Amino acid sequence: MxxxxxxxxxxxxxxxxxxxxxxxxxxxxxxxxxxxxxxxxxxxxxxxxxxxxxxxxxxxxREGEAPYELGLAANQHASAKRAACRHALKHVARGDTIYLDCGTTLVHLVEMLPENADVSVVCCAMNVAERLARRPDIRMIMLGGLYHPSTASFSGNPGLETLDQLGINIALLSAAGIDFTRGATCAHFHEVPVKQKVIGLAQRCHLVADRSKIGVQKPAFFAPMSAFQSLITEEGEQRVK
Amino acid sequence: MxxxxxxxxxxxxxxxxxxxxxxxxxxxxxxxxxxxxxxxxxxxxxxxxxxxxxxxxxxxxREGEAPYELGLAANQHASAKRAACRHALKHVARGDTIYLDCGTTLVHLVEMLPENADVSVVCCAMNVAERLARRPDIRMIMLGGLYHPSTASFSGNPGLETLDQLGINIALLSAAGIDFTRGATCAHFHEVPVKQKVIGLAQRCHLVADRSKIGVQKPAFFAPMSAFQSLITEEGEQRVK
DNA sequence: CAGCCAATGATGAAATTGTAACAGAATTTT
DNA sequence: AAAATTCTGTTACAATTTCATCATTGGCTG
Structure with missing residues (x-):
């Protein structure tokens, strides 16, 4: 029984x-x-x-309990992140191929993409991919590799090589730390190669983050501020070059 | 207003x-x-x-609305699929690297993997990856590329190249059609390269499917029955060589 | 400013859900 | 095999949710 x-x-x-x-x-x-x-x-x-x-x-x-370790970060500053994404969305045009970075910021952008926007999205994170999979009108390209629960993202050489086959118009990068003199940093080193390669290949790069990241510095440096066209936060866009 | x-x-x-x-x-x-x-x-x-x-x-x-087009297929023969997976599980040993094919069959196997089984899982499908992401005790390697909603899976050369860097002990393949003389077929051609390369590289391959697939033939052929160590269904395992 | 319209709030009846209590089955223990 | 125990289904009733209806508000137009 x-x-x-x-x-x-x-x-x-x-x-x-x-x-x-x-x-x-x-x-x-x-x-x-x-x-x-x-x-x-x-x-x-x-x-x-x-x-x-x-x-x-x-x-x-249930509430907050995402399958990823991102759980905690996800809920913090969520509305600021959403607002930042709303501003970032202006840079996405029909026919574009865009890169969406891992983290909990840019997932919000997926839902904001208009229907039948005719965009291709390149990503390397499960949480982003999961949302994209719900959107049959969007072409998704995933950079695979070894999975890192800490960021819900993948890393590895073959993923990097995928990028060689793509023409990325707009790259939207996130960062866990933004220091105007030192540049952009993130918490995990495995994220760095992907970010750097994307920055090298994309036509235009924007840093998208909520303002709580400003002044913060994390262990893994990945780009000077000059690498970005602009910094996009909940308060809008600002030039950084 | x-x-x-x-x-x-x-x-x-x-x-x-x-x-x-x-x-x-x-x-x-x-x-x-x-x-x-x-x-x-x-x-x-x-x-x-x-x-x-x-x-x-x-x-x-919402209910039933899986983000994938697999929705319909998912429920059919679900218990047969689970039973087949239970049998397939016997082939997985500690320390193994296994390949789990796309489709709705092998997702069930993920939940059956014992805790701290010390296995690495290679996959190329979102539905499988989603479950794996919930398992911090399992190492996941994803073959990325272009996303195909029809199978919730990815395809592309870089994904195939990832395989060159891996040593797969056991490959568990699924098929939408199994014909004992003709071999194994699937519904979508984009699945074929990954399956074939995995078959070529893995130490041992098993075909896992519910018996409703037997006698069926689908458009995309990917392997003769001789490629597999055995066919594993809800009724158990049978040699095919 | 009267008048109109859409948006909002309040109310209560109908439907649905949550739960306790009891009785009959199934299972285990003695 | 009888008794005890646990599990399940039924019923009844309390709590909650749903929804239609009508009153009120607030903004807009002529």
Missing amino acids: ADRKSQRVAALADALGEHRVLHVRRAAELLKVSEMTVRRDVANNPASFQFLGGHIMLAGE | ADRKSQRVAALADALGEHRVLHVRRAAELLKVSEMTVRRDVANNPASFQFLGGHIMLAGE
């Missing part, structure tokens, strides 16, 4: 893995038990499931 | 970007309007928001 129960719980987890959200009634049908039993199963496994007004979802998708 | 409204909608989207889910009441407080107005805003933007029993969440995380 503990068998039956755990089997049901597993089946429910499976179903949720595919549907993301399930109404209690529907779950009861699928599992061929009463609604009440489903409710009890859910209540007994708060670690796995979560109730939300008649619907069941996986607990993991 | 329409200004006020769209501003509210944007603010709501922002708030949801941070919280993922918001109770109507809480949203009403945040936006400083009545609950009813929030409800109306949500109802007027079904493309952006979704109601879930008193809670608001961003659309796109």
Whole structure:
């Protein structure tokens, strides 16, 4: 009986893995038990499931709990990041190929891209790619390689070589630290080669970040401010050259 | 006026970007309007928001709406696929590097991998990668390139070149068609180069699929049955050489 | 400024959801 | 095999959500 129960719980987890959200009634049908039993199963496994007004979802998708280690950073300054992206969006034109950097800033830009914008997006991060995958009207090119949970991004030579085959019009880079004299830095060294190569190849580069990054310096340096056309923050755009 | 409204909608989207889910009441407080107005805003933007029993969440995380076109296929034969994966799992040993093919079959295997299994997983599909990203104990290598929504996978030369840098012990391939005389086929031609190169490089290859695929033939041929150590289905493993 | 219109708020009835209590099944223990 | 225990389904009722309706507000136009 503990068998039956755990089997049901597993089946429910499976179903949720595919549907993301399930109404209690529907779950009861699928599992061929009463609604009440489903409710009890859910209540007994708060670690796995979560109730939300008649619907069941996986607990993991709860507030802030992204599968990445980015979780914490993601929520901070989110509206500032969004605002910065809104400003950055002006630089994207029809037909462009753009590079979106890893981090939690530029994911917001994906949702702002107008429908049928006819843009190709190059990225190297799972969180960005996940959003892009929801947009069949956008062509996505992913730079693969070894996965780094800390940034939800990939690194490696073949990914860098992919860039040789691309013509990037606009590169939108993010940074964890921006110092006007020293330049742009990030937290992890594996990000550096991709950023630098993109900077070298793209027609125009912009640094996109919320203002909390200004004055900060992180361990991995990747570009002087002169590498960028502008710095774009929630307050708008400013020349840096 | 329409200004006020769209501003509210944007603010709501922002708030949801941070919280993922918001109770109507809480949203009403945040936006400083009545609950009813929030409800109306949500109802007027079904493309952006979704109601879930008193809670608001961003659309796109909606039921059944996987971001991939795989949606339909995903549910069919799901338990057969899971069973097949359970059998396939026996071939994975500590320290192995394994290749997981694209499709809806082998995603199930990811969750079955024991914790701290010390395995490296090579993949080329978003749906597989998404699950792997939730597993910090697994090393993931992604073959990047151009994204194909039809299979949620990537293709391209640099991805293929990544394979040259890897030593794959076990390759688990899936197929949309299995014909014992003709061999294994899949639905999309862009999958073929990756599959073939993996088959060429891996120490051992197994074909993993539910039995509904047997006797079926799809347009893109990628390997004769002799390429595989065995065929693994929900009924277990069978030699094919 | 009267009048119109859209937007918002308030109210309450209807529908849905959450939960406790009990009774019947299934399973395990004695 | 009987008893005890756990699990499940049913029912009833409380709490909450949903929605239609109408009153009120605020802005705009003539």
